Amino acid sequence: xxxxxxxxxxxxxxxxxxxxxxxxxxxxxxxxxxxxxxxxxxxxxxxxxxxxxxxxxxxxxxxxxxxxxxxxxxxxxxxxxxxxxxxxxxxxxxxxxxxxxxxxxxxxxxxxxxxxxxxxxxxxxxxxxxxxx
Numbered sequence: 001x002x003x004x005x006x007x008x009x010x011x012x013x014x015x016x017x018x019x020x021x022x023x024x025x026x027x028x029x030x031x032x033x034x035x036x037x038x039x040x041x042x043x044x045x046x047x048x049x050x051x052x053x054x055x056x057x058x059x060x061x062x063x064x065x066x067x068x069x070x071x072x073x074x075x076x077x078x079x080x081x082x083x084x085x086x087x088x089x090x091x092x093x094x095x096x097x098x099x100x101x102x103x104x105x106x107x108x109x110x111x112x113x114x115x116x117x118x119x120x121x122x123x124x125x126x127x128x129x130x131x132x133x
Contacts, residue, residue, distance in 0.1 A: 012036070040075065040084055048073040050111035051089050058100075058107035065094040071108075087117070 003017040005024070012035050013024045023036035037045065052071040059066045070092040078085025091108050093101070108114070 043084065044073040044075055044087075047087060047089065047111075047113045047117070050113040051091060051108040054107040054111040055091050055093065055104045058104050059093070062100070062103075064096060064100060068092065068094050089114075 003015055005013050005015045008014055008023070011026045015022050015024055022042075024039060024042065025035040026038050028034050048071040051073075052069065055071070056066060056069060058064075059069065072090040072092070074088045074090075075084040076086045077083070089108060091104060093104050096104070
């Protein structure tokens with residue numbers, strides 16, 4: 001798995017993953033015109049889409065209704081060091097009995113991004129010379 005993030009101008013970057021491109025920018029007031037989501041927002045989207053996918057798979061494998069499935073992710077900032085210190089994931093699903101409601105929550109909590117955030121990965125940062133081509 002790999003993503004390439006290329007500087008554009010101002011404080012904008014273009015991210016490319018498997019040929020899919022998105023623009024990353026800063027909110028107005030941070031130096032740019034909001035041409036895209038900021039990095040923390042991409043993290044919220046990633047967590048929400050992952051939880052939603054796992055919830056969807058739970059519903060689909062049990063032939064349960066999927067209409068109206070929606071995920072809302074909110075985060076609170078923390079300091080020392082600056083980071084997102086807490087997340088809240090709200091999964092809205094079609095009306096289901098208590099057993100399936102619990103199943104959807106278990107599925108959403110087992111998504112790859114959720115698990116990655118709970119179990120800090122090793123991160124290596126290196127510097128290489130940029131190509132001039």
